[in-house]
Amino acid sequence: xxxxxxxxxVLTGFGRALxxxxxxxxxxxxxxxxxxxxxxDPADLVxxxxxxxxxxxxxxxxxxxxxxxxxxxxxxxxxxAPELLKLRATAAAQVxxxxxxxxxxxxxxxxxxxxxxxxxxxDVDALKHRSFAACTASELAAxxxxxxxxxxxxxxxxxxxxxxxxDGRAPDxxxxxxxxxxxxxxxxxxxxxxxRVRLRPLILILDISGSMADYSRHLLQFAYTARHAxxxxxxxxxxxxxxxxxxxxxxxxxxxxIEQAARTVVDWDGGTRIGASLDTFVRKxxxxxxxxxxxVVICSDGLDRGDPELxxxxxxxxxxxxxxxxxxxxxxxxxxxxxxxxVGMMIAAPHIDLLLSGHDLASLEELAALxxxxx
Amino acid sequence: MEYPQTVGELxxxxxxxxxxxxxxxxxxxxxxxxxxxxxxxxGEVGVGKTEVAKVLANVFGRRLxxxxxxxxxxxxxxxxxxxxxxxLLQIRALSEQQVADEESVDKLFGPKFLLxxxxxxxxxxxxxxVLLIDEIxxxxxxFEAFLLEVLSDFQISIPEIGTISALAxxxxxxxxxxxxxxxxxxxxxxxxxxxxxPTAERELEIVMIREPYAVEALAEKVVAAVHRxxxxxxxxxxxxxxxIDWVRTLGxxxxxxxxxxxxxxxxxxxxxxxxxxxxxxxxxxxxxxGA
Numbered sequence: 001x002x003x004x005x006x007x008x009x010v011l012t013g014f015g016r017a018l019x020x021x022x023x024x025x026x027x028x029x030x031x032x033x034x035x036x037x038x039x040x041d042p043a044d045l046v047x048x049x050x051x052x053x054x055x056x057x058x059x060x061x062x063x064x065x066x067x068x069x070x071x072x073x074x075x076x077x078x079x080x081a082p083e084l085l086k087l088r089a090t091a092a093a094q095v096x097x098x099x100x101x102x103x104x105x106x107x108x109x110x111x112x113x114x115x116x117x118x119x120x121x122x123d124v125d126a127l128k129h130r131s132f133a134a135c136t137a138s139e140l141a142a143x144x145x146x147x148x149x150x151x152x153x154x155x156x157x158x159x160x161x162x163x164x165x166x167d168g169r170a171p172d173x174x175x176x177x178x179x180x181x182x183x184x185x186x187x188x189x190x191x192x193x194x195x196r197v198r199l200r201p202l203i204l205i206l207d208i209s210g211s212m213a214d215y216s217r218h219l220l221q222f223a224y225t226a227r228h229a230x231x232x233x234x235x236x237x238x239x240x241x242x243x244x245x246x247x248x249x250x251x252x253x254x255x256x257x258i259e260q261a262a263r264t265v266v267d268w269d270g271g272t273r274i275g276a277s278l279d280t281f282v283r284k285x286x287x288x289x290x291x292x293x294x295x296v297v298i299c300s301d302g303l304d305r306g307d308p309e310l311x312x313x314x315x316x317x318x319x320x321x322x323x324x325x326x327x328x329x330x331x332x333x334x335x336x337x338x339x340x341x342x343v344g345m346m347i348a349a350p351h352i353d354l355l356l357s358g359h360d361l362a363s364l365e366e367l368a369a370l371x372x373x374x375x
Numbered sequence: 376m377e378y379p380q381t382v383g384e385l386x387x388x389x390x391x392x393x394x395x396x397x398x399x400x401x402x403x404x405x406x407x408x409x410x411x412x413x414x415x416x417x418g419e420v421g422v423g424k425t426e427v428a429k430v431l432a433n434v435f436g437r438r439l440x441x442x443x444x445x446x447x448x449x450x451x452x453x454x455x456x457x458x459x460x461x462x463l464l465q466i467r468a469l470s471e472q473q474v475a476d477e478e479s480v481d482k483l484f485g486p487k488f489l490l491x492x493x494x495x496x497x498x499x500x501x502x503x504x505v506l507l508i509d510e511i512x513x514x515x516x517x518f519e520a521f522l523l524e525v526l527s528d529f530q531i532s533i534p535e536i537g538t539i540s541a542l543a544x545x546x547x548x549x550x551x552x553x554x555x556x557x558x559x560x561x562x563x564x565x566x567x568x569x570x571x572x573p574t575a576e577r578e579l580e581i582v583m584i585r586e587p588y589a590v591e592a593l594a595e596k597v598v599a600a601v602h603r604x605x606x607x608x609x610x611x612x613x614x615x616x617x618x619i620d621w622v623r624t625l626g627x628x629x630x631x632x633x634x635x636x637x638x639x640x641x642x643x644x645x646x647x648x649x650x651x652x653x654x655x656x657x658x659x660x661x662x663x664x665g666a
Contacts (some may be wrong), residue, residue, distance in 0.1 A: 024559075026563060028563065029563070032406075032410065032412065032566070035410055036406040036410065039380075039405070039406060039409050039410075040382065040402070040405075040406075046398060047382070047402065050398060050399045050402035050403070051402060051406060053399060053567075053568075054399070054402060054403035054406055054407075054414070054566045054567060054568050055406065055566055057567055058415075058559070058562035058563065058565070058567045059562065059567070060417060060553075060569050063569060159446065159447055159515070160445070160446050160447025161446070161447040161449060161515065161517075162447070162449075173459035173460075173463075174451075174456075174457065174459065176459075177457070177459055177462055177463065177466075180466065181466075181480070282610075283610055287610060287611070288552075288553055288554050289512075289554030289555065290554070290555075292554075313650070317650075
């Protein structure tokens with residue numbers, strides 16, 4: 001390699017540039033990059049490009065970022081599309097502004113609320129049956145604390161993986177032999193392979209459109225709790241289009257996790273296109289195997305402005321792909337004879353295994369209780 | 376045969392073996408072979424992820440060792456296993472005195488009773504092997520963690536025998552269909568390459584190298600039609616493997632042109648989902664015509 005230290009400096013500089021562009025690049029990766037570039041022709045930009053792409057990029061989503069940084073760093077190209085950045089910045093600012101929790105909803109239940117307010121602060125039980133839409137800010141804070149304690153455990157399934165045990169179908173010869181060695185060669189006790197059990201994946205798909213505004217933020221809080229309670233949880237949001245927020249919710253601090261998730265989503269309080277969103281989910285993630293054998297929980301009121309046929313096809317596919325579909329509809333409330341009136345809800349109904357309300361804490365607890373036995 | 380030193384040579388060798396690699400893939404492979412690092416290939420279904428390992432082994436006279444991953448795969452199926460049935464017989468045959476004897480017990484856990492599984496086989500074969508770990512996303516994450524260990528040191532410890540390590544590590548190719556997100560730790564150990572759909576010219580080249588007896592004009596039309604199919608909103612867009620299948624099917628039936636009728640009869644070679652079929656059947660005229 002010509003002029004080694006200076007050249008390595010250029011390459012590590014590129015690594016730093018990638019890091020500041022948000023691509024996660026470790027020191028080891030940069031070292032591989034340097035040795036890869038050493039193998040190739042360092043004067044050839046194409047070699048430099050491919051060497052970097054194979055050593056510094058480790059997932060498909062990082063490829064556009066890598067391309068842009070490469071162009072900027074090696075080809076001196078100006079940062080692309082400033083208006084796009086601006087758009088993002090304003091969207092983020094808007095979302096932040098909207099993330100302020102709404103205070104009491106004026107209108108229908110106002111007097112009732114006034115009367116019960118004294119009880120609320122202390123009485124958790126009463127709070128449990130209070131619809132999220134009718135809560136004050138301090139009540140909501142209390143609710144959030146309680147919600148954080150709900151543990152979501154998806155149902156279990158038997159896997160192909162086995163472990164040793166005292167009963168089972170197939171003999172565990174390895175252990176039997178080992179034990180019989182201790183008994184001077186007599187196979188004294190038989191050991192067996194048992195099938196292990198494992199939690200099914202849980203997928204939450206939350207409606208954050210205008211009609212669900214009173215509930216969506218709590219559902220987000222709920223999603224955060226779920227994400228941290230069970231092993232395999234994926235969280236998606238949709239209004240007019242679907243966004244995956246699983247990564248954003250990984251943050252350990254609940255507030256910053258939810259804030260980050262909110263920033264990822266750009267269509268807060270907009271219209272609803274359930275059909276299109278579920279269709280995207282099925283095509284992009286579902287068919288890939290994300291929800292195979294899993295429990296899908298959809299939280300929505302079913303007020304769809306899109307094509308009903310699309311919703312029907314998507315629901316049908318979804319129900320074939322996953323193990324169980326649970327639908328939380330806040331409008332169901334505590335009414336046991338609830339009949340869906342929204343068109344979207346009626347279309348989706350035949351494909352739903354369990355319909356719950358999810359409008360207050362008690363119903364979320366009900367979900368948490370039903371989830372492990374959903375077989 | 377030694378692995379080549381330049382991208383151009385490697386591309387040429389692969390082409391002779393019937394595989395058309397683009398510059399990116401060839402670079403990844405070359406770097407992987409030279410630095411002894413595994414390479415992780417991701418991409419749509421049917422773009423030749425598995426094929427490249429086969430061709431690589433074939434062209435350079437290496438032994439292809441394939442580990443097909445599936446849910447529940449464990450060390451017994453991936454690494455090694457003792458031949459328990461024979462061990463049991465042996466124990467029964469030993470006399471009282473012999474069982475107490477250290478040596479005969481050692482023999483019981485000697486190479487004679489050790490069954491090689493793909494990973495051990497690859498480490499023993501060392502440089503003489505191409506190890507293909509296929510569809511790693513289908514294995515569960517416990518297995519992935521175990522694989523990390525093997526891939527970083529290329530050595531395996533068997534308690535009864537000791538540590539077996541590769542003198543020179545084998546070429547390792549991992550493939551994933553992205554049904555599950557792989558762990559970052561595994562990604563960090565590997566080089567990465569995403570194989571996308573090829574351009575029409577390249578795809579035609581691939582079809583012709585795979586099906587040398589195909590009529591080129593027909594293959595060209597099929598490639599154009601497949602590209603149009605990929606633009607449609609299909610649940611499962613056809614891969615390169617499907618294109619080759621389609622050309623082969625049409626050739627077998629003795630068709631010389633891609634007419635709507637011929638396409639309608641053979642569309643099952645490319646479209647493998649009922650909803651997609653409905654969508655495509657309505658537009659067969661358009662799909663086959665403009666080509």
